[in-house]
Amino acid sequence: AGECLERIDLRRHRGIHPRIGALDVAPIIAREPADMELAREAAAALADRIGAELGLPVFRYAAVAAHPERVRPRDFRGTGIDSLAEKIDSGQIVPDAGPPRLHPSAGGVLVGARPPLIAWNIELEEGGLDEARAIAARVRESGGGLPGVMALGLWLASRGTAQVSTNIENHLRTPPSLVVETVRAEAERLGARAGASELVGLIPREGLAGVAPSALGLAGFRPGLVLDAALRGAGRP
Numbered sequence: 001a002g003e004c005l006e007r008i009d010l011r012r013h014r015g016i017h018p019r020i021g022a023l024d025v026a027p028i029i030a031r032e033p034a035d036m037e038l039a040r041e042a043a044a045a046l047a048d049r050i051g052a053e054l055g056l057p058v059f060r061y062a063a064v065a066a067h068p069e070r071v072r073p074r075d076f077r078g079t080g081i082d083s084l085a086e087k088i089d090s091g092q093i094v095p096d097a098g099p100p101r102l103h104p105s106a107g108g109v110l111v112g113a114r115p116p117l118i119a120w121n122i123e124l125e126e127g128g129l130d131e132a133r134a135i136a137a138r139v140r141e142s143g144g145g146l147p148g149v150m151a152l153g154l155w156l157a158s159r160g161t162a163q164v165s166t167n168i169e170n171h172l173r174t175p176p177s178l179v180v181e182t183v184r185a186e187a188e189r190l191g192a193r194a195g196a197s198e199l200v201g202l203i204p205r206e207g208l209a210g211v212a213p214s215a216l217g218l219a220g221f222r223p224g225l226v227l228d229a230a231l232r233g234a235g236r237p
Contacts, residue, residue: 008106019107020073050098050109057109061076088101089101118171119167121164121200126193146179148169
């Protein structure tokens with residue numbers, strides 16, 4: 001958090017993914033349901049320290065959310081950081097820790113406790129931003145799509161391709177294989193074509209559900225990207 005405050009200035013930063021700050025989100029992950037209470041305690045302590053020691057406004061989400069109507073990051077990100085600043089200034093949203101306003105260069109921080117989340121992106125080999133947004137709208141839960149799935153349609157200028165970016169909140173109920181299958185079907189319906197997948201971060205072993213990564217379009221996959229293996233490598237049983 002301190003490094004983000006020191007190194008990232010949102011006034012000069014350009015990006016396409018919604019965010020409220022330089023650090024943006026700091027989740028404490030409960031690998032097993034029995035770990036959730038400890039995760040809540042750690043998240044509460046982290047929120048207080050970031051607010052007090054770094055002078056950043058902190059907003060709690062997920063299992064430590066202070067308000068039932070603001071549980072997910074999207075509930076704070078809204079239409080952008082300027083929108084959040086207006087809501088804070090009007091008193092509609094009050095930080096749970098730290099100062100009562102956004103930091104001029106680092107914005108704010110979302111601190112939460114939650115189960116593992118899979119960040120899985122799918123590029124479109126054929127199709128543009130309009131198709132990616134249309135696919136995302138039909139895939140995400142809020143649009144009547146897959147349970148526990150959040151999705152955005154983005155344009156990646158550095159790659160010259162459109163992408164359906166998804167977060168899978170419950171991989172036991174909705175595995176990545178179902179997300180990929182649905183995106184492929186929706187792309188075909190629109191006359192587009194889904195291509196390679198991209199895993200951001202790690203994935204729990206059961207998230208692959210016995211499906212070969214290559215069948216999901218996930219190139220360059222290695223065992224170290226499996227959360228369970230990474231934890232064993234770090235000395236956790």
